[in-house]
Amino acid sequence: MSANDNEHRGLLPAGLADLLPPDAAREARAIDVAIARFAAFGYERVKPPMVEFEESLLGGPGAALASQTFRLMDPVSQRMMGVRPDMTLQVARIAVTRLKHVERPLRLSYGGNVIRVRGSALKPERQFAQVGAELFGADTAEADAEAVLLAVDALRAIGVADLTVDLNLPTLVAAVAGGLKLEGDPLHRLRRALDRKDEAAIAKALGGDKKPSDLFVSLLRAAGPAEAAIAQLKKLKLPAAGAAEAHRLTEVVALVRAADPDLPLTLDPVEYRGLEYQTGVSFSVFARKERQEVARGGRYSAGYPEDGVSEPATGFTLYMDAVLAASDSTPEPPRLYLPLGTAWCDAEPWQTKGYAVVCAVGAAADPRKEAKRLRCTHALIDGDAVPL
Numbered sequence: 147m148s149a150n151d152n153e154h155r156g157l158l159p160a161g162l163a164d165l166l167p168p169d170a171a172r173e174a175r176a177i178d179v180a181i182a183r184f185a186a187f188g189y190e191r192v193k194p195p196m197v198e199f200e201e202s203l204l205g206g207p208g209a210a211l212a213s214q215t216f217r218l219m220d221p222v223s224q225r226m227m228g229v230r231p232d233m234t235l236q237v238a239r240i241a242v243t244r245l246k247h248v249e250r251p252l253r254l255s256y257g258g259n260v261i262r263v264r265g266s267a268l269k270p271e272r273q274f275a276q277v278g279a280e281l282f283g284a285d286t287a288e289a290d291a292e293a294v295l296l297a298v299d300a301l302r303a304i305g306v307a308d309l310t311v312d313l314n315l316p317t318l319v320a321a322v323a324g325g326l327k328l329e330g331d332p333l334h335r336l337r338r339a340l341d342r343k344d345e346a347a348i349a350k351a352l353g354g355d356k357k358p359s360d361l362f363v364s365l366l367r368a369a370g371p372a373e374a375a376i377a378q379l380k381k382l383k384l385p386a387a388g389a390a391e392a393h394r395l396t397e398v399v400a401l402v403r404a405a406d407p408d409l410p411l412t413l414d415p416v417e418y419r420g421l422e423y424q425t426g427v428s429f430s431v432f433a434r435k436e437r438q439e440v441a442r443g444g445r446y447s448a449g450y451p452e453d454g455v456s457e458p459a460t461g462f463t464l465y466m467d468a469v470l471a472a473s474d475s476t477p478e479p480p481r482l483y484l485p486l487g488t489a490w491c492d493a494e495p496w497q498t499k500g501y502a503v504v505c506a507v508g509a510a511a512d513p514r515k516e517a518k519r520l521r522c523t524h525a526l527i528d529g530d531a532v533p534l
Contacts, residue, residue, distance in 0.1 A: 159272075160265075160270075160272075161264075161265045161270055161271055161272030161273070162271075162272060162273050163271070163273075168478055169470070171478075172470055172475070172476070173275060173466055173470060175476070176277075176304045176305075176466060176469060176470060176473065177257045177275065177277050177466065179300070179303050179304050180257070180277045180300040180303070180304060180464060181255055181257055181277065182303075183296070183299055183300040183303050184253075184255040184279045184296065184300065185255070187253070187292075187296055187299075188253050189253040189254060189255040189279045189296075190253065190254055190255065191254070191255045191256065191257070192237060192240050192254050192255070192256055193256070193258070194230070194233065194236035194237065194239075194240060194256070194258075195230075195236075196229060196230060196258075196259075197218070197227045197228065197229050197230070198227060198228065198230070198236070198239075199220075199223075199225055199226070199227055199228075200215070200217060200226045200227060200228040202239055203215065203227075203228040203230065203235060203236070203239075204228060204235075205450045205452065205453075206235075206238070206447070206448075206449055206450045206451055206452070206456065207235060207238070207423040207446055207447065207448075208232075208235040210423045211231045211232055211235070211262075213263065214231045214262040214263050214264065215228040215229065215230075215231045215262075215263065216228065216229040216231075216261060216262075216263060217229075229261055230260050230261070231260055231261065231262045231263075232260055232276070232463075233256050233258055233260055233276045233278065233463070234276075234278065234280065234461065234463060236256075237254050237256050237278075237280050237461075238280065238282075238446075238448035238449060238459060239449075240254070241254060241280070241282045241448055241449075241457075241459070242282075242448055242449035242450070242455050242456070242457060250282060250283025250284065250457075251281055251282060251283045251284040251289065252281070252282040252283055253279065253280075253281050253282075254279070254280050254282070255277075255278065255279040255280075256276070256277070256278060256279075256280075257275070257276070257277040257278075258275065258276065259273055259274065259275050259276070260273070260274065260275075260276050261273040271467060274465065274466065274467050275466035275467070276463050276464070276465070276466070277300075277463070277464045277466060278443070278461055278462050278463035278464060279293070279296055279297075279300075279461055279462065280448075280459055280460070280461030281293060281459065281460050281461055282448055282457055282458075282459045283457055283458065283459075284458065284460075285426075285445075285458035287394055287397035287398050287401060287427075288401060289460050290394070290398045290401075290426065290427045290444075290445060290460055291398050291401035291402050291405070292460075293429075293443050293444070293460045293461055293462050294311060294313075294398070294402050294429050294443075294462075295402060295405050295406060296462070297429075297431055297441045297443060297462045297464065298311065298406065298409060298431065300464065301431060301433075301440060301441060301464065301469065304469060304473050305473035305474045305476070306433050306435075306440060306469060306472045306473045307474075308433065308434040308435055309409070309410070309431055309432065309433060309434070309440075310409075310410040310411075310412065310431070310432050310434060311402070311409060311410065311411050311412070311429055311430070311431050311432075312412045312413070312414060312417075312429060312430045312431075312432065313372060313395065313398070313399065313411060313412070313413045313414075313427065313428070313429050314413075314414055314415070314417045314418075314424075314427075314428045314429065314430070314444070315391055315392070315395050315415045315416075315426070315427060315428070316417065316418045316424045316428055316444075317391055317424070317425060317426060318365070318388055318391045318392065318395075318415050318416065319336070319337065319340060319362075319365070319416055319418065321384075321385065321387040321388040321390075321391050322361070322362070322365070322384055322385055322387075322388035323336065324385070324387060325384070325385020325386065325387055325388055326358050326361075326385060328352075328358070332351060332352060332353070335347075335350075335351035336348060336351040336352060336362065337418065338351070339351045340362065340365075340366060340416045340418070341418065343366060345363050345366065348362050348363055348366070349363075361382065361383075361384075362416075364378070364381075364382055365379075365382070365415055365416050366416055368382070368413070368415055369412075369413060369414045369415065369416075370412060370413065371411070371412055371413075372399050372403075372411035372412060372413045373399070373403075373411075375412075375413035375415070376395070376396050376399055376413065379392045379395070379396070379415065380392075380396070391426070392415070394426065394427060395413070395415070395427055398427050399411060399413070423446055424444045424445060424446055425445050425446050425447050425458075426444065426445030426446075426460070427444060427445055427460075428442075428443065428444025428445065429442070429443055429444055429462075430442045431462075433468070433469075433472030435472045436468065436471050436472040438468050438471070438472065439465065439468060440464065440465055440468045440469045440472055441462050441463065441464045441465065441469075442462060442463060442465075443460065443461050443462025443463060444460060444462070445458070445459070445460040446459055446460070447459070479500055479501060479502045480500065480501050480502070480523040480524055480531075481501065481502045481503075481504055481520075481521060481522040481523050481524070482496050482501040482502070482503050482504065482522060482523075482524045482525070482526060482531050483504050483506065483513065483516065483517030483520060483522040483524065483525040483526060484496075484503050484504065484505045484506060484526050485506050485510070485513050485525075485526060485527075486506040486507070486508065486509050486510070488505065488506070488526065490505075493505065496526075496531065501524065501531065504517075504520050504522055513525050513526075513527060514527075514532075514534060517534055518534055522534065
């Protein structure tokens with residue numbers, strides 16, 4: 147095999163990458179920290195498989211990710227399977243099937259890798275680690291607030307300190323439109339106008355009808371710092387269903403603010419893109435350091451509504467690549483070189499002191515030189531850890 151052939155073996159498909167030292171260790175530590183924080187609030191960990199039958203994986207809310215799912219034939223059952231594009235879907239399946247008899251509210255956590263058919267312009271990676279928590283069987287403002295606060299708690303524990311939370315209500319526009327009897331093409335045009343934040347297009351989408359146009363423009367303008375946005379929402383005369391949605395959001399903001407008075411909260415009540423399967427209060431957490439989204443979550447219907455099996459749920463996912471980019475790097479432990487002939491049991495005292503030990507597996511004429519070659523910071527010489 148030529149050297150050129152060997153180089154080609156190191157190439158990976160677009161959007162896939164090896165995670166090398168020390169980044170792989172950093173990610174593992176961050177996942178452990180997050181799972182520990184979830185456990186501290188009563189969330190129990192589950193571990194779903196990498197692949198499962200596609201009718202289970204892509205049923206219910208999973209249908210939204212059908213185009214992002216790799217498929218393969220199971221040689222045993224001769225049925226089609228999908229490689230998970232998102233772990234939330236699997237955790238929801240576990241909750242409504244394997245754990246359906248467990249008392250609610252049910253709190254579950256998870257951590258693992260997912261893979262998708264395509265990346266995006268902002269996130270070209272197709273495989274990445276997801277870590278998250280889900281709360282099943284409770285449709286209350288307290289449950290919504292818990293999801294927000296737990297996500298922030300875990301991120302801070304990992305080392306992402308400067309956070310801001312953007313709250314959304316992706317069902318509000320539909321609720322208001324339903325109360326105004328808007329449907330079909332006018333509703334689709336309205337949704338596009340709101341996505342573009344285009345006030346002129348809102349009036350055009352509604353055929354120049356002033357009253358509903360003014361209402362949706364006011365909803366569009368009710369964005370920004372949460373308290374000011376909530377005050378704007380309270381001034382609007384919304385249809386009953388829309389008013390109920392807005393009231394829930396108001397409750398969640400109050401609960402989060404009471405628990406964490408200094409957490410920056412913003413609100414965009416008409417944001418919908420990327421939140422298609424959410425059924426209530428949703429949120430994104432951003433790290434100011436890297437100006438990128440590090441977590442996303444919100445309310446949804448867990449299970450398979452098409453089969454009459456569903457229950458209210460809320461939760462979130464931490465995007466570990468973004469989390470690591472935004473977190474402060476923790477120093478690697480010092481590495482201590484142990485010369486050939488050092489007893490295996492002699493490693494433990496040094497490990498207790500915080501060293502990672504590197505045991506020699508061959509003779510070396512110069513222990514210091516060999517220790518440096520193996521990227522050690524110290525060498526054991528005459529019973530002492532000598533810095534290099």
